Amino acid sequence: MxxxxxxxxxxxxxxxxxxxxxxxxxxxxxxxxxxxxxxxxxxxxxxxxxxxxxxxxxxxxxxxxxxxxxxxxxxxxxxxxxxxxxxxxxxxxxxxxxxxxxxxxxxEALDWVQEMARDRVLVSESRLQTILNEVRRWALEASPDASSRIERLNAEIREREAERDRLAAGGEVATASVDKMLGAYTNLLDLISQLPSDFKRVEEAMLDLHRKFLTDFRNDDRPGLGQMLDDFLARYDRLVMDTPEGRAFDSAFVLLSDEVLLSELQDNLRVILEHPAAEVLDNTDVREIRGAEPALRQGTADVLAQLRRVNETFGEQIVNRNVLEERELDRVLRGIERELADWMEHTGPRTTVPLGLLPPTLKVGHLRERTWDLSTVAPPPPLSREPQEPVTPPTAEELRAMGGPALDDLRAAVVDAFLLGDMDTVGELFNTLPDELRRPVEILGLLHVVSRTGAFDPFAEAEVFEAIRPNGERRNFLVPAATLTPDQAAALDDDTRTLEGTDDE
Known part of the structure; x- marks a missing residue:
């Protein structure tokens, strides 16, 4: 068959x-x-x-x-x-x-749809190289033969030393081609896209164990609290290891908690995205790659939060459990059951018993809460009239210093500076502006102007903006560095003229 x-x-x-x-x-x-x-x-x-x-x-x-x-x-x-x-x-x-x-x-369903929408070939050199590297690594780990392991390590050492000597002698650094990097991006995106669902499965497994743990604890009617606690404490120690997802997370937790390794991951991702092949990626793929390290941190935090929830629930159950009260309630329920059995022996099948669902309403007369006090109805004392000094209204400059950013002045400064190529970054331009255009609020206005050209990257390295408040106080702010090409500055200038012409009409 x-x-x-x-x-x-x-x-x-x-x-x-x-x-x-x-x-x-x-x-x-x-x-x-x-x-x-x-x-x-x-x-x-x-x-x-x-x-x-x-x-x-x-x-x-x-x-x-x-x-x-x-x-x-x-x-x-x-x-x-x-x-x-x-x-x-x-x-x-x-x-x-x-x-x-x-x-x-x-x-998982959304990941499948995303993968199908990419319309890329997944069988690439990067994917095959990942498989070969993993097989080579685990073959080395699984082999019990010491000589075989030594031979493989020596071969790898010789290969890396040869590459190091070649580069030290002035050899050319061969970077990956665009086609290879595109295959690597596809492989990397496939692996990164699986992270949220993997962590969510671990979190859901912990939640199911939490519910089962709580149900079993409430249904346990053993009179000895010590024996019951020993049993449930042993089960709590095995909480993570009772599911495949928990065991997988436990084995990976050492890597997930290594700050040095996570920082190295973030640096490597930044280097990968600096390759020219990254220019063909859309913004969604770039955000996916950049978000790998935060996704690892957030997933780990969610699973640990679920474990803390189990721990807190276990402690509350121990504190709130009162075996003596439960025994007393059990005796009351058994007494009611005996009375009900005795009543059924002496009554017919249609006998009714009047039972009040709510207690009777108590009739309580109103009691005076306070005695009469004449001072409570006395009028307040008259207001005293003090001579008031005339208030000087603020000047137009003072009102302007408390207002929003000067977008027109900032836009003109950006166009003049980057159209001629006099500035390298927006932060350098801001630090050379007049004091009245260097308020902290002008930073927001400057970023608004730059964002219209698409040159602003929130993930870029930060630079210092030295702001000057109207009272003369200086404050430094860290803002992602941005620069404009002459074409972008010209486009910004054209947009400004178009808007002015529309206003005139």
Whole structure:
């Protein structure tokens, strides 16, 4: 006989997972569009009321564009349905704010859609080289033969020494080609895109263990508190190791907590993005690569927060558990059960017992809380009239010093400086402006002007802006460095003239 029955059962189990269910059905595209518009790498959770309003807005926009949306429902109803379908996770903060976040199944489905939308060949030199390096590394780790391990290490040492000597002798540094780097970017994006769903699966596994742990603790009716605590403390020690996700996270936690390694990762990612091949990447891919290190930190923090939640719950259960009161309640319930059995022996099947659901209302007369006090109705003393000195109104210059940025003056300064190539960076330009244009608020105005050219990069290295307040106090601010080409300055000048001509009309 073939194994078609077993394969059919395995396929049914896979198709029943939340990720594939999300991609199935008439409204799959609608769900994907809403989730991708509402959540991102930087926006991992959304307040419940805000998400309800956003879903209503998205539905209205799609209807205006002629697209079909789920009928007879609204944002709140859809979010509740998605929680039941295990695509959204609903939780609350300590202050009672309810929020939604995507489950691991929803993240996996969005990753699949993103990979299919990239339309790139994944079988590349970078992907194959990654496989070969991993196989070589683990073959070295798995081999029990010391001589074989020594031979492999010596070969690697000789290869690296030869490359070092060649470079030291003035050899040419051969950088990767554009095609190779594009393959490396694809491989790297594929690995980075799996991080959020991987961490979310670990977090959900910890949450399931937390719920099971709490249920078992409440249902434990052993009279001996010491024996019960010993049992649950042993289970708590094995909490992380009871699931495959927990074991995987435990093995990787040493690397995730290494600050030096994470800083090195961030530096290496910056070097990779400085290659000329990165110019063909879109902004989404660049943000994905730059966000690898923050994603590792945030995922680790979320899992540790879930573990702390289990720890706090365990402590509260121990503190609040009162075995004596539970025994007393048990005796009361057993006494009620005996009385009920005795009553059933002496009554018929249709006998009723009058039972008051609420206690009677107490009638309490009003008691005077305070005696009459004549001072409470006396008028206040008359106001004294003091001679007032005339107030000098502020001058126009003083009002101007307290106002917003001078956008026109800043735009003109940027155009004049970078059109002629007199300045290297925007920070250098700011530090040479007159004192009235170097207020802290002028920094925001200058960044607003520069952002219209697309030259501002929030992830660039910072430079010092020396601001001067109206009272003469000096303050330094760190702002991402930015520079403009003469073409960008000319484009900014053209936009300014166009706006002025529109105003004149």
């Amino acid at each position: 073939s194994n078609v029955v077993a394969e059919h059962g395995r396929a049914c189990d896979v198709l029943a997972r939340a990720a594939l269910r999300m991609l199935d059905g008439k409204w799959a595209a609608f769900r994907i569009a809403v989730f991708r518009s509402s959540f991102s790498r930087e926006r991992r959770s959304v307040a419940a009321d805000l998400l309800h309003q956003q879903v209503d807005t998205y539905m209205a926009e799609l209807v205006r564009d002629g697209k079909d949306v789920p009928p007879s429902t609204n944002g709140r109803g859809l979010c509740n349905q998605w929680v039941d379908d295990e695509w959204l996770f609903r939780d609350s903060t300590e202050d009672g704010t309810v929020f939604y976040s995507l489950t691991s199944g929803a993240l």
